[in-house]
Amino acid sequence: MCKYNFYDDYSEGAHPSILEALARTNLIQAEGYGEDRFCTEAKQMIRTHLDNSDADIHFISGGTQANLVVISSVLKPYESVIAAVTGHIAVHEAGAIEATGHKINTLETDTGKLTPDDIKPVIDMHCDEHMVSPRLVFISNSTETGSIYNRNELEQLSEFCRNHDLLLYLDGARLGPAMAAPCNDLSLPGLSELVDIFYIGGTKNGALLGEAIVINHEGLKKDFRFHLKQKGALLAKSRVMGIQFMELFRNNLFFELGAHSDSMALKMADAIEKSGYVFLTKPVSNQIFPVFPDKLIEKLSEKYGFHIWKKMDDNSSAVRLVTSWATTEKAVYEFICDLKRFA
Amino acid sequence: MCKYNFYDDYSEGAHPSILEALARTNLIQAEGYGEDRFCTEAKQMIRTHLDNSDADIHFISGGTQANLVVISSVLKPYESVIAAVTGHIAVHEAGAIEATGHKINTLETDTGKLTPDDIKPVIDMHCDEHMVSPRLVFISNSTETGSIYNRNELEQLSEFCRNHDLLLYLDGARLGPAMAAPCNDLSLPGLSELVDIFYIGGTKNGALLGEAIVINHEGLKKDFRFHLKQKGALLAKSRVMGIQFMELFRNNLFFELGAHSDSMALKMADAIEKSGYVFLTKPVSNQIFPVFPDKLIEKLSEKYGFHIWKKMDDNSSAVRLVTSWATTEKAVYEFICDLKRFA
């Protein structure tokens, strides 16, 4: 691949300090299946960052797996999930949620975010045993279209859910970039106390692989390890997870990597805007969606990898550019130069 | 943990050459979800070792996940799996197979291995639509009790399955030690052509994590990636799998690590036998099951970690000792000395 890749945030390996930690601890013997000293220590570090010593934490290999284990573990057979039509579980997980037996009630939204006003009609409509019973609200932060929830939005959603006996679950595959976004006003402890369960994404924020599921809701804690095991999600050599998350949360690496991703994307966004292009959605984190003439897209495609997101009109399309913890200033600088050169 | 651990073969990290490869390739950009150059190359290397250019290969994070994805992908809803009662899927996977909708028909065996004579009565009994329809035979090599299939046994089983329209699936969590066992007369290509589908265990043979599913049966190849995705088993940063399996199969590391494990266990077995103890099952690979007086077990437990497998009589029990790619000669030597000292 001679193109520089703005396809996604999982094109490179892990932050070097993670690889070093894996090498440093390599021959220390440890328990398996999440009961090793490294997992224990990593959980403690995350609890400190959450400012919540009661949170239950479990490590898991990927995001789709996190979503399907969490959702299938908290719902009764006849209960459903409410999600935005752009939510990752709605289309891009090959029916993983339905495969565990549960319907997803999808909602159209402009922003990728859900509000109480979006959700209210769904729960009003599902009123008897001829229909499923919506029980969990699925949101992502940042969303699949790069937007993030501000404190006020999440508070309103959380309050609405608690008043309507709905659980609130947040997919944090890109929580690092969301927390580090310049316009973000939510802290990690602040976010955590507003949701019942969420996961902190490692794969897309500098780990080799791995996500940390955080359970705040007391009723959901019991027996979660049975669900993990049954879905093939309890890794024998769990140390691999513990060691990585120790590095991410020992100090602030997790947030620094998110900040780097954002900063690279927003630098590009700034140049794109100054060049006179508009965006499908306001650029705020490490995924940006500029609208380019198709001819420009053609030229850029020869040097850069990215997805064409949506045909806008006969001559232009929105594209998705994603940056990661490993995106270089040099690549961003080149892209900006090429943008002007090709225009 | 100040005890030396003979609990299992996943107590340490990865073989150093694997960690080095991860570091060396860390910033090379690559595709995700199994379509990266590393996975492609690793698959090619494994195909060479299998002497089969047509095999479909997929990487997955762990053994329970491999078992549940494979089994649920090949069976129709009313079809069942036949397994030894000691088979990993029968008890030790928290109902992972049943959670995908399929019954396991279990069989008592002395050896942990299955024979045509074991299986015949099960398929004879299941004769109409009031019962499930057995369709896949699950075996492990090495088995959960340390035994291995010889060429003749596997040929007979394979022929029986083909004659009775049964698929044969081999769980190779410990395939490295099985292939490297001194008494083994099966080659990897030889084994491969006798089964429809199997997996090559990385986690328990020197990788950080990961198993390689090998599909030989043409009818099972189509759409396997849909099944992987739906079960949360398609890793975004799949490079982690590819890079590791490249190291294991670039030359013969996979077999060398298995041979080391076996050699450490058999050295202990030899000393144990010479000290006059018997074994629950004949020691042939990296899991051995000596019968010790309970008083000896008590003393050994202070310095070494291992499982008590089975109470034999009022004064003695069988224990399980497991060695790995990382077990040291020094630890083995010490154990042997202590065995004599504590006797």
Place this chain on the structure above:
Amino acid sequence: MCKYNFYDDYSEGAHPSILEALARTNLIQAEGYGEDRFCTEAKQMIRTHLDNSDADIHFISGGTQANLVVISSVLKPYESVIAAVTGHIAVHEAGAIEATGHKINTLETDTGKLTPDDIKPVIDMHCDEHMVSPRLVFISNSTETGSIYNRNELEQLSEFCRNHDLLLYLDGARLGPAMAAPCNDLSLPGLSELVDIFYIGGTKNGALLGEAIVINHEGLKKDFRFHLKQKGALLAKSRVMGIQFMELFRNNLFFELGAHSDSMALKMADAIEKSGYVFLTKPVSNQIFPVFPDKLIEKLSEKYGFHIWKKMDDNSSAVRLVTSWATTEKAVYEFICDLKRFA
């Protein structure tokens, strides 16, 4: 209930000739589980009406059960169903299809019917293993809003499905009224050869209970009884099904009962139209949806049972009136009189 019920078409028992047949055959001993002489004979009668001696036929107790057994038996785990958002499986079966592991891709339609133009974008969009793979198209005839497919519409849909490797399944809960509708131009053999699988509704057309699943597609025939048994749908005393369907299809009772239902509804529709009211959807079968002033609805509700379907504006709503094989001329006449009286 002193109100006369236009709620639905399952408010009364069975056509008297069915009850008589049950009594007449009561003490004749017969096999169970669908293998009795009555089921055999009923299947033969239905095959004659279908003009298809190769059709596989199975009797089942209700419509939701028919839908879930059929759909789960024909789909692989990652395959999905396409249905109108008004389709019975989409909302009104408590997630029964998802509970068998399959996603429903829903489409907005004005008519309750699906066309190739509706379906094309769905199959175009689902292009890789990150998404489900749409495989079966679910339609109802008559639909949940009372409309019916004409020959041309069903031919086009059928051809499209065959060209795109999609299976076509028709829910015939109200197939009797659909076939008997004055504007219908499809024969039962004609309809049957255009779909891969469908069911003929007994419950809503004069039986005590029961639906007849008809499988035309060769590939779907094998092992269907396993699926029935596994879902709890194989009745021990299957004679109850066979005896009823013998009466429905011995001659033309099935069609006569549908014709009666339609005629009662269309008589009401005619009077409603003459009184100057409009309809939400054109009345063609035994479900009609007139738009009435709310004040009129209030008065009618005192004497008649029916569902308020949809609020139209501040002062009027569409209601659903359903007639059945047992609806009396007297009740229809009274309703028409009251309509004028209350206006």
Place this chain on the structure above:
Amino acid sequence: MCKYNFYDDYSEGAHPSILEALARTNLIQAEGYGEDRFCTEAKQMIRTHLDNSDADIHFISGGTQANLVVISSVLKPYESVIAAVTGHIAVHEAGAIEATGHKINTLETDTGKLTPDDIKPVIDMHCDEHMVSPRLVFISNSTETGSIYNRNELEQLSEFCRNHDLLLYLDGARLGPAMAAPCNDLSLPGLSELVDIFYIGGTKNGALLGEAIVINHEGLKKDFRFHLKQKGALLAKSRVMGIQFMELFRNNLFFELGAHSDSMALKMADAIEKSGYVFLTKPVSNQIFPVFPDKLIEKLSEKYGFHIWKKMDDNSSAVRLVTSWATTEKAVYEFICDLKRFA
């Protein structure tokens, strides 16, 4: 079929008073889906017979369906059922329970009945999240081998379950014959208070079809109708169930029919014993298992239908003879004569 059928207890239709009740009420309009006046009244009658005004009662079309709905509604995904290897769910329901995601832990028993001593080792063994968590004990009364629980046995089992946080579920497909058995010392209220949930079999005791699920355990009552609907078990024309169970429980018809079945079988058993034959299991209800010479079996088979249950030695086999509410004195008398004549 010119042979007289002792195959099973579902060879004939319904008791005449049930057919008469269906005819008598045929044109009375009623609600659907279990909310009709007939179901309401039938539930009240059953509650009176149970001497328990708090029991939740639901009607369902068959036994396998009852078992799968009950079990899947009360278990969490990782929880399992304990059953005798002869239990109906273990082999003869085509994997219906596993299809809902749950493992069955089977136990060998001589009697078809379970005791605390049978169950204890199973729950002791299942100790962590690598295994399923046994949560429900499945028993049948009468059992699949014709035996019945006496008061003392059921009390001990019930107490054991309550002390070990296990739910106790009783499959009462043949509860009528069990309750009416001469050696039975359990009353229906007595049995009911010892189990958490059970069903009262109609299909095998004089109904056209139908079973009544009785839920005593408070925690299992909520939302059961959602489970019924989702599994396709909520019949639209539920009046069919209500009307039948009203007849069975208006007075004592349910018990009288069971008594007739038992009396016919025990009359045969008495003659068989007097003729010098032994039984596989002691005959106490409407299923008996005499051991006959194979030559006698051959001759009897020409006039009578029955299952050969088990080969006993080279010259003899156990057979199963089943009687029903409709078995005639004449048939029993003839069988007894033929037994002597053919001997």
